Amino acid sequence: MRKDYHTHPQLMRVPDRIDRYAARAQELNIGALCITDHMPLSISSAADRIPKGQVGEYIRRVNDARERFDGVVDIRCGIELDYHPDFAGEIEDALAAGEFHHRLASSHMHLFYDPTREISWSTFAGLALENLCRATETNYFTAVAHLDMFRWAFTKPERFPMREDGYNWQDFEDLYREIFRNMKDRGLLLEINPHFAEKTMDLGRCYPERPLLDLAKSYGISFCYGSDAHGTDSVGAMLTELEADPDYGPALQTWERS
Template sequence: MKFDLHTHHTRCGHAEGSIEDYIVAGINAGLDVIGISDHSPYFGSEDDHPNPGITMARSWLPSYVDEVLTLKKKYEGRIEVLLGMESDYFPEHAEAYRTAYELYPFDYLIGSVHFSGGKSIFNRNRWEGLSDVVQAEQKREYYELIRQSALCGMFQILGHIDAMKGYYPAFSDISASESIDLTLQAIAGSQSAIEINTSGKTKTVGGWYPSEAILERALHYGVKVSFGSDSHVPARVGDDWEEVRSTLRAIGFKEWFFYRQKQPVSVPL
């Protein structure tokens, strides 16, 4: 069974194509299951749309859910469409996000840390002039946020857990193995999964998230794995799915998971 749980569309302001475009692309890619998971609104503000070009507006969320559910019925029998969302994780706003999500029948939520230390993890300039000590502190802070996101109980999937390397490949070489292990242990205990996210190939780092070294540690701790292309254009739906499956099997994984009604569905590798 072939699935992709991480796709975006025009509502977030930095992706191309409609939801239906991604569903059709999924059918053409031979998917059995596609998850629609656009960027959540920002619930840390009362403003309707404080971050245009990054997230959808708060007022667009009901229409997003309605459109996904309508398309789920339209394509029934051809492909299973799941209602998801990629959610930011801000500890200080976690309850506001949780309250907003309780109103809707999500199949799964992807919890992604996009901001750490007040800056985007993709900020190309955040590393300039930093000592090795400060770089290690920033990496530990990033993984602490991911650890907290696992423990909060809101998410079925943890998104791109080493994406901070996207525009700074040296991130992987910064010493913080204890923080990564503590985070993986928390994820394993939470019963959520980490995604193998193939969008890193579109960034400077040129590879998947997370690294094979982290996946080997994840297997050691019993962490579940899932798959998401993180497509921002329909042509990337299902990108590298077979290659990821082969890599996971070589590492030693036996299964991976998608989520329906927030329950894990095991798919043999």
């Protein structure tokens, strides 16, 4: 069964969009749709974030949609958790509000980015991966979202004016290996995420990039798929292309059978 386990209908701001997401999932033969709006975070008021104090209401709205689409699409309640050790208390507050089927670990280092500070691509990548490595040492999560999404920031120099010293995954191989060991120990899934790739339909921009997919496989990591849809058209993005791919396809087939 096809499943999309990373979607942002922005449920607290646009309550009816979840129904459009479910209808789109049905069109694409996606049997299970997990809603994963962002946790409340004191330093961010992004539209896809649940406002502070409203996580219980968010869960109630997802479960209402679950009942409305019973027998059509299996709607599940998840959450995207922005990990940083300074915000562990805010993660615990969000998780205390109820049950979540899927808890995504995200290292959104751009939230902590200071444009006045001299920083290079490799420093930024290192900060993001160190932070993610700390996340995989906790027991908050069921999956790691967009492993190498910091690559996206390198394409936005006007917003993130960093010194372009290059990025190569092999420079961080030890850190990736530590992340995968932690994930294997805790049974965390690794997400295949086309959010950066879908605009250009370029599989080379998918997270994780191919060599990291192979490295994760060598640790016996299991995968999941999440479109990271921020609009109805992005539900199930690139799923057909990924399923047909010789590297991503077998990883997704195992997930679709589980």
